[in-house]
Amino acid sequence: MEPKSVNPTRRPQREAKKKAVAALCEQQRKRKRVPLGEITNDVNTNANANANDVVLPTQKKRNVSTSSNSDGTPVPEKLEKFEDPQLCETYVSDIYDYLRNMEVDSSKRPLCDYIQKVQRDVNASMRGVLVDWLVEVAEEYKLVSDTLYFSVSYIDRFLSLNDLTRQKLQLLGVASMLVASKYEEIKPPEVEDFCYITDNTYSKEEVLTMEADILKSLKFELGGPTIKTFLRHVCFIDYVSLYVEWYYCFCIVAHISFSFSVCRRFITKVGLEGVDASELQFEFLCSYLAELSLLDYNCVKFLPSMVAASVVFLARFMLSPKTHPWNSAIYEFTRYKPADLKECVLNIHDLYLGRKGGSLQAVRDKYKQHKFKCVATTPSPPEISLSFFEFRGADP
Template structure:
């Protein structure tokens, strides 16, 4: 290689030394230094800036003080931690308390609540008995298509909320039911039934176009907000809170008896006015009473995780109890048959619908637990 070629080859470091850097000149002249992509990043740790407000704490609001005091009292009481040692990621044990606190705030929102007496106020052609027959039939439909229980609960929620504001002709009540179940199935199921399936289950009483039109009306009324906490949402957690002192052979019986009583509540129009969390808590209360009538069914753990005292559940418990012992709508048998027969598909139901329950609940059971 010639000397000329060697002389013309200049490294970048030598060039910086021989030629003043444009960036350095700009800095000297007071101009803003242009940012070089990834050029000014360093691996050196950055020392945190001193916080002038460090050590100062914002005073708690009165509600926060009360909440903190309640939590401290509950921690010091004899309450079982149902989230300790749980390794199921779907239960989210680290965030379960916050999640359910948020769900409890959602369930009281007016837009997610049906009117407790919409039959008397709004409906002119639909009665409470018609509603009960529709719900009983929808339980059979859910069993026929093997739908999740969450789908059934969400369906009834849509129906009650729609009927709370929209007068409906009795001839369209079944149409409202199948269209609501179609929406709930699309929201909850992996492979929901088709529109034609719901037309078929009504013996083609309604056409495909009618079902789709009613589906559109319901969605517009809901403003496409299909998610909603239901009885089943809270029942899962309350059952876990109520299992701490249940004898191990009765674990499954307690779980499915609670589910059976919760589904019975769907038929009872008087339960529409209660919050889903109250109905779930009342179902657990009555299930524990059925399994062990001689012991107070409520515990410190249940009071902590449900947030309800026994006296707050009394009305709802009595309504479900009347359904359980057959004093009301005894002719509607879909839920009873579902939990009574020892089917191959549902051997886990343990025939809980056949279990005997005392005809009266002691008044003392609705007093505060000691």
């Protein structure tokens, strides 16, 4: 039986293929790595992604170098909101609903009365001093604002479960900020940095032990929406509220249902002009009021979304005291009526005027800086008219 004929070109083809693969691999090794900030949104999203990843796109943007105006002031995040996946026209309402559901999860919420029920040595005043000091620490190490909000959240949640002595309260503070830094920052401070900031009151081993205790108490559930998470959404709606009002009125006249996805397409078509100084002032004022709320133990009982909505209400009132601070656009998005926010708004207003927490100066000093438009010096009427807590723009 004659042997089968062998194709004389097969071996050269195999060798050529191997060389081509080797060359491609070498090219891949030499190719410059693409930074995370340049990755575009792909429609083929991983279906098994963790639900908490909903907050990651904004976190990524914050950590990448941000632009600034000619005077050095940071540009508000609103300018980039139209490309923010969290505000995708198809999913914006669903994402907000998801965040609202997450914030009421009892496993991620502190007790509203933990100082009375759990703590025997720590009181509300001590907590305020600790949070005020953590604001300074966050400024010292240039941490993103979300790190501060998560730090305070971890402190409240830990104290809701564990009785602590006042001698270890500062240790809890730095360990909570260490955990939050690892969760939020690209390059978090080292453990030694947090020991140093306490004037070496605590050793590295003590900080690491407290870190482990925090993680165990929180069952490693570190994510979740904060005041800052909701504030970004509500500030965006405030920014485009005029356009939303137009569309809302059109829906009423045309007897059609209000849709944020359609509304957003309308806004994108119309286009928006650049943010002026007053818009900068508004966003910084909201951030200032939100950080003031962290100081007050009485604000622990309010949901983050309610605090964010109250902050926007109060900031709008302070910048335009004779105009009703609420409108249909913000109501449709937040689903809060002014009457719902009354207690929280008055609480934060007292903080702003120094009627409460007047001795805590770190947040106030921070927002007296020119890079924040000195919003801590913004004048405010001493009282808010009760008529502003009545809302006739919508009949829910």
